[in-house]
Amino acid sequence: MKNAIEVNNLRKEFKAYSSRSGLAGAFRDLFTRNYKIARAVNDISFNVKQGEMVGYIGENGAGKSTTIKMLTGILTPSGGQIKVNGMNPHKEREKFVQTIGVVFGQRSQLWWDIAVQESFRLLKKVYKVTDEQYDDHMNHVIKTLDIEPLLDKPVRKLSLGQRMRCELAAALIHNPPLLFLDEPTIGLDVLVKLKIREFLKEVNEKYNTTILLTTHDLSDIEALCERVIMLDEGNIIYDGALKNLKDTLGDGKELQFQFLEKVDLPAVKKLTAALPVKWEHDEKEQIFTANMQNNDELISQLIAKIVAAFKIKDIKINETSTEEIIRNIYEKGAVEVG
Amino acid sequence: MDKYLEMIRIRFLMMLAYRTNYYTGILIYGINIGAYYFLWTAIYSGKEEIQGLSITQMTTYVAISWMARAFYFNNLDREMAMEIMEGKVAVELIRPYNYLGMKTMQGLGEGIFRLFFFSLPGLIIVYFVFPIQITLKPSVWGLFAISILLSFFINTQLNLLTGITTFFLYNNTGLIRAKRVVIDLFSGLLLPMSFFPGWAQGIMKFLPFQGISYIPSMIYTEGFTHQQAIQAIGQQFIWVIILLIPIQILWVIAKKQLVIQGG
Numbered sequence: 213m214k215n216a217i218e219v220n221n222l223r224k225e226f227k228a229y230s231s232r233s234g235l236a237g238a239f240r241d242l243f244t245r246n247y248k249i250a251r252a253v254n255d256i257s258f259n260v261k262q263g264e265m266v267g268y269i270g271e272n273g274a275g276k277s278t279t280i281k282m283l284t285g286i287l288t289p290s291g292g293q294i295k296v297n298g299m300n301p302h303k304e305r306e307k308f309v310q311t312i313g314v315v316f317g318q319r320s321q322l323w324w325d326i327a328v329q330e331s332f333r334l335l336k337k338v339y340k341v342t343d344e345q346y347d348d349h350m351n352h353v354i355k356t357l358d359i360e361p362l363l364d365k366p367v368r369k370l371s372l373g374q375r376m377r378c379e380l381a382a383a384l385i386h387n388p389p390l391l392f393l394d395e396p397t398i399g400l401d402v403l404v405k406l407k408i409r410e411f412l413k414e415v416n417e418k419y420n421t422t423i424l425l426t427t428h429d430l431s432d433i434e435a436l437c438e439r440v441i442m443l444d445e446g447n448i449i450y451d452g453a454l455k456n457l458k459d460t461l462g463d464g465k466e467l468q469f470q471f472l473e474k475v476d477l478p479a480v481k482k483l484t485a486a487l488p489v490k491w492e493h494d495e496k497e498q499i500f501t502a503n504m505q506n507n508d509e510l511i512s513q514l515i516a517k518i519v520a521a522f523k524i525k526d527i528k529i530n531e532t533s534t535e536e537i538i539r540n541i542y543e544k545g546a547v548e549v550g
Numbered sequence: 551m552d553k554y555l556e557m558i559r560i561r562f563l564m565m566l567a568y569r570t571n572y573y574t575g576i577l578i579y580g581i582n583i584g585a586y587y588f589l590w591t592a593i594y595s596g597k598e599e600i601q602g603l604s605i606t607q608m609t610t611y612v613a614i615s616w617m618a619r620a621f622y623f624n625n626l627d628r629e630m631a632m633e634i635m636e637g638k639v640a641v642e643l644i645r646p647y648n649y650l651g652m653k654t655m656q657g658l659g660e661g662i663f664r665l666f667f668f669s670l671p672g673l674i675i676v677y678f679v680f681p682i683q684i685t686l687k688p689s690v691w692g693l694f695a696i697s698i699l700l701s702f703f704i705n706t707q708l709n710l711l712t713g714i715t716t717f718f719l720y721n722n723t724g725l726i727r728a729k730r731v732v733i734d735l736f737s738g739l740l741l742p743m744s745f746f747p748g749w750a751q752g753i754m755k756f757l758p759f760q761g762i763s764y765i766p767s768m769i770y771t772e773g774f775t776h777q778q779a780i781q782a783i784g785q786q787f788i789w790v791i792i793l794l795i796p797i798q799i800l801w802v803i804a805k806k807q808l809v810i811q812g813g
Binding site for chain 2: 330
């Protein structure tokens with residue numbers, strides 16, 4: 213199967229200015245400024261096949277958005293090669309963007325002051341979509357996303373969830389084979405999130421659309437993507453199946469305790485000092501969470517110790533969540549998957 | 551081409567979405583024309599003509615230049631600065647169109663809207679209130695129409711140029727304001743060029759500003775002979791071509807070193 217995205221040694225550097233301190237420093241800044249080269253994306257390479265749904269994750273400032281902006285032809289790379297849909301995004305921008313759809317969760321691409329349908333109409337002209345294509349494709353999209361009643365409202369009157377659904381529809385007007393979603397579910401409630409996920413799955417199945425998704429909400433990735441690419445400080449630290457990651461690294465258990473009486477964290481820590489356990493404490497809910505290896509013996513020992521010392525209100529045993537796994541990876545800064 | 555026409559339509563809708571702006575706009579232009587009318591009657595105070603313009607011609611000049619301004623004037627520079635500063639330009643760049651071309655079309659949509667819903671009704675009101683001369687010669691109207699279209703392009707190009715500088719300066723509010731004052735003054739909106747001292751007129755001949763307001767207004771008030779009018783339009787046309795060059799160069803550089811602000 214052909215590759216939708218081919219990235220080779222991609223690099224992006226920014227000049228970062230730093231201000232000197234104080235008034236004298238400010239005057240010196242008027243004439244010469246200090247700057248250093250910051251590398252946002254550091255020689256990364258990866259390929260994405262047509263029809264794949266890939267999660268692109270990383271902490272804030274890891275270089276996700278910068279990569280997306282280079283892949284969509286907005287930013288010029290400082291080095292390396294990109295080929296998306298068989299084209300160089302920056303060189304053939306106008307022809308290239310015809311073949312992609314982009315949703316930026318944090319900025320609107322609809323026109324703020326006018327009704328949604330007017331934006332759609334303009335985009336339809338911009339992407340040279342014929343009436344038949346539009347009716348055939350968009351009627352379905354509008355129905356699935358349930359935005360029919362929103363079409364005659366100006367964008368500024370829509371709620372975030374309503375707007376996001378319209379944004380998604382707008383990005384799909386020309387039915388692009390490749391869809392970039394930059395934090396599409398940011399700030400949305402669970403119902404809208406589910407609807408959007410369902411919809412994305414459907415689009416992917418129906419049109420074999422490639423989807424590259426960045427998000428901080430790992431449940432999005434779990435629901436949609438089989439493959440994740442993980443970025444840290446501009447480097448790819450993991451590229452592979454999400455399942456592998458969980459199987460290899462998710463071999464821990466998570467125990468949650470709630471106590472009847474007030475208990476403080478040091479006391480709990482002291483009690484279990486002999487065991488390889490990592491404790492966390494949620495102040496508000498008074499939940500104590502213990503992360504440990506998936507070892508029945510150890511778990512029993514821990515529970516025995518806790519129960520002997522404190523009165524228990526509630527106890528839960530969970531598999532380590534993806535979030536926990538990812539956090540561990542970031543703390544270690546690397547992934548070794550067998 | 552379709553998409554550019556559609557953009558004009560969208561801009562029309564956007565103008566309609568803000569009705570208050572529209573009404574206050576009429577009021578401001580009315581006040582301006584009135585103020586300049588009284589100022590000029592005071593300056594003329596009985597004199598037949600100054601610098602070859604009679605008081606009626608002068609009043610017409612003022613009224614026409616403000617009405618023409620409604621057509622050529624736009625805030626594209628400020629809009630671009632906002633879009634660049636807020637990072638919205640990213641969204642513009644993922645669309646299959648020419649950003650600057652689209653901006654020009656938005657300006658044109660705004661201009662056409664104001665021309666029909668603002669300048670024309672305004673001119674009729676002004677006609678009944680102040681002694682101005684509405685010419686009936688089709689040749690004058692024809693030349694005037696060509697001339698204000700060219701002034702729109704010159705003014706828009708200067709706006710685009712100022713807008714693009716945001717890519718390099720990150721905050722160019724000062725520059726935008728300075729540009730506006732320079733255009734109002736040197737374009738002949740506040741004062742016809744023939745009132746400037748000789749040396750200043752000499753310099754201004756080599757600048758694009760008088761193509762924005764002075765030339766169309768002089769054509770309309772017939773302060774130019776037919777020959778002069780044609781020459782002046784030629785001059786405007788040359789400026790439209792010349793200004794394309796720095797815009798294109800700056801745009802290419804800007805895209806190369808573009809930084810999207812705000813993540």
